[in-house]
Amino acid sequence: MILQIHSYWAYLTLGLLLVAFLNAILGLMSKNNFFSKDLRISLFTLIVAHIQLLIGFAWYFMSPAYQSLKDLGMGAAMKDSHLRLLTVEHPLMMILAIIFITIGYSKHKKKEEASAEFKTIAIYYGIALILVLSRLPWQQWFEQ
Numbered sequence: 001m002i003l004q005i006h007s008y009w010a011y012l013t014l015g016l017l018l019v020a021f022l023n024a025i026l027g028l029m030s031k032n033n034f035f036s037k038d039l040r041i042s043l044f045t046l047i048v049a050h051i052q053l054l055i056g057f058a059w060y061f062m063s064p065a066y067q068s069l070k071d072l073g074m075g076a077a078m079k080d081s082h083l084r085l086l087t088v089e090h091p092l093m094m095i096l097a098i099i100f101i102t103i104g105y106s107k108h109k110k111k112e113e114a115s116a117e118f119k120t121i122a123i124y125y126g127i128a129l130i131l132v133l134s135r136l137p138w139q140q141w142f143e144q
């Protein structure tokens with residue numbers, strides 16, 4: 001059940017992160033003002049990503065992958081690339097990505113000019129997007 005929520009919520013998180021990043025690039029290129037819709041897109045992305053973080057933590061300790069990690073021990077588990085992805089690489093990279101989103105969101109609020117706001121969102125959300133894309137368990141996701 002929690003894995004399914006985590007799996008479906010991932011579409012929303014990834015989709016919004018992409019929209020927020022592209023919206024920031026477009027805003028930067030068209031030299032638009034930073035409107036309330038831009039604020040809402042970046043805030044909504046932040047909230048959705050934080051919810052995914054909580055669901056991820058809840059699932060982590062119940063997951064079969066974590067059970068295998070405990071059974072096999074860290075050393076043996078790290079030799080299995082799929083188990084390493086699920087128990088270490090994916091969670092750590094997603095946490096790092098959400099840290100980037102959070103820093104980007106709070107930094108953009110302190111900027112006065114629209115271009116600086118768009119640029120901050122584009123950089124931090126862009127890095128977060130790359131981190132997320134790099135360590136999703138793609139195969140497992142689409143097999144669900």
Ligand code: HEM
Pocket residue numbers: 003006007010013014049052053054056057059060063064065066086087090091094095097098132136137140141142144
């Ligand atoms: C931006 C944040 C995140 C995204 C987009 C994301 C996305 C995903 C996706 C798409 C899957 C595959 C689901 C499936 O098999 O259908 C997955 C699996 C998993 N995620 Fe995340 N995740 C995020 C954050 C986290 C965090 C923070 C944790 C833990 C602290 C976590 C723990 C896990 C675990 C343990 C699995 C493997 C489930 C299994 O045992 O099969 N995730 N995640």
